[in-house]
Amino acid sequence: DTEVTQTPKHLVMGMTNKKSLKCEQHMGHRAMYWYKQKAKKPPELMFVYSYEKLSINESVPSRFSPECPNSSLLNLHLHALQPEDSALYLCASSHGRGFTYNEQFFGPGTRLTVL
Amino acid sequence: DAKTTQPNSMESNEEEPVHLPCNHSTISGTDYIHWYRQLPSQGPEYVIHGLTSNVNNRMASLAIAEDRKSSTLILHRATLRDAAVYYCILRDRVSGTYKYIFGTGTRLKVLA
Numbered sequence: 467d468t469e470v471t472q473t474p475k476h477l478v479m480g481m482t483n484k485k486s487l488k489c490e491q492h493m494g495h496r497a498m499y500w501y502k503q504k505a506k507k508p509p510e511l512m513f514v515y516s517y518e519k520l521s522i523n524e525s526v527p528s529r530f531s532p533e534c535p536n537s538s539l540l541n542l543h544l545h546a547l548q549p550e551d552s553a554l555y556l557c558a559s560s561h562g563r564g565f566t567y568n569e570q571f572f573g574p575g576t577r578l579t580v581l
Numbered sequence: 582d583a584k585t586t587q588p589n590s591m592e593s594n595e596e597e598p599v600h601l602p603c604n605h606s607t608i609s610g611t612d613y614i615h616w617y618r619q620l621p622s623q624g625p626e627y628v629i630h631g632l633t634s635n636v637n638n639r640m641a642s643l644a645i646a647e648d649r650k651s652s653t654l655i656l657h658r659a660t661l662r663d664a665a666v667y668y669c670i671l672r673d674r675v676s677g678t679y680k681y682i683f684g685t686g687t688r689l690k691v692l693a
Contacts, residue, residue, distance in 0.1 A: 501681075507685075508683035508684065509625065510683075511680050514680060516678050521675075521677070522680055523678070563677070567613070569630075570625075570629075570681065572626065573624050574624050
């Protein structure tokens with residue numbers, strides 16, 4: 467299984483809502499990533515988890531809260547978002563430390579619209 | 582952060598070769614050059630990577646300049662399914678963890 471799954475595919479939320487994005491992989495990868503992608507722009511890294519610990523936070527606002535409950539799961543909790551947070555949110559995974567090369571496997575993304 | 586620059590868009594006829602250039606003049610001596618592509622409505626997918634020597638795989642070839650300040654992704658026979666945004670990527674290391682720095686990408690249009 468070389469697939470990263472993301473749910474939901476689409477999400478519409480109001481600025482006062484709380485919602486969560488979910489990402490799952492069963493490739494035994496120990497590094498997982500959240501990216502944000504605006505239309506016609508490249509993906510921008512938000513967070514990196516390595517061995518279930520947060521290792522990179524790219525100065526992301528606190529209204530985005532990541533969580534890695536185990537090595538297969540990655541969540542992104544959303545609260546009090548702004549309309550400018552509307553974007554495609556991509557999850558990725560890779561082997562992690564100790565490997566010569568770490569190809570990242572990306573999920574299809576969650577299309578988020580904040581009203 | 583090391584950065585890459587790519588043309589915004591390119592066109593190719595179907596069944597013809599395509600050469601997608603990338604400049605990375607600030608690349609460090611030990612960093613790999615990575616290429617991913619993003620098909621419409623999908624996440625990026627790995628294409629190829631290399632360090633110094635030219636590389637080939639079933640999807641593409643990667644030609645790396647001798648000074649490593651530029652590289653070219655070569656699709657030998659473009660098909661309609663190759664229409665995508667192609668990203669040239671370098672890595673940066675932060676606290677022992679690697680992160681990708683995506684270039685702006687080249688949108689490839691393949692004409693039937």
